Amino acid sequence: MRILLAIILNALALGAAAFLVPGIGIPQGGSDTGTLILSYLAVGAVFGLVNVIIKPVVSFLTLPITCLTLGLFALVINAAMLLLTGWLTSLVPLIPTFQVPSFFWDAILGGIIVAIVSALLNRFVVSATT
Numbered sequence: 732m733r734i735l736l737a738i739i740l741n742a743l744a745l746g747a748a749a750f751l752v753p754g755i756g757i758p759q760g761g762s763d764t765g766t767l768i769l770s771y772l773a774v775g776a777v778f779g780l781v782n783v784i785i786k787p788v789v790s791f792l793t794l795p796i797t798c799l800t801l802g803l804f805a806l807v808i809n810a811a812m813l814l815l816t817g818w819l820t821s822l823v824p825l826i827p828t829f830q831v832p833s834f835f836w837d838a839i840l841g842g843i844i845v846a847i848v849s850a851l852l853n854r855f856v857v858s859a860t861t
Contacts, residue, residue: 734779740856741782742768742775744848745829748813751844754837755813757827770827777826778816786812809842810834 749756749771757770789808790797797804817831831838 736856737779738772738775740775740849740852741778742771743852744845745775745778746771747848748841748844752837752841754832755830755841757829759827773826774816774820774829777819777823777829778812781812781816781819785815806839806842809846810838813838813841813845 757767757774786808789811790805793804793808797808814831814834817829820826820829831841
């Protein structure tokens, strides 16, 4: 149940980033709302796996530069995880491709939005379920 909740929260955060940043999104999501929701749920699952498996390793390896920049390098790490999610979804034919066209504005702004929305949703939804 907790994994399903995490996938839904990731999908909502990615949907918010796609809504607010013009370059990010699922272009072949279709006009059907149900298909679009399932697409974001699939991409949310991939994003969750990337955040659970790869992000801690990258965060640990870049800890000195993160401390040196007073935590601002964490924005670069979030953007890289967003780009990695887009790349991984392009490799798997069953999952719709999540596109992040450029690193500097699209991925950085998308990473900031995903971090803020995820933090807010986790704060309110997870505390309400416990």
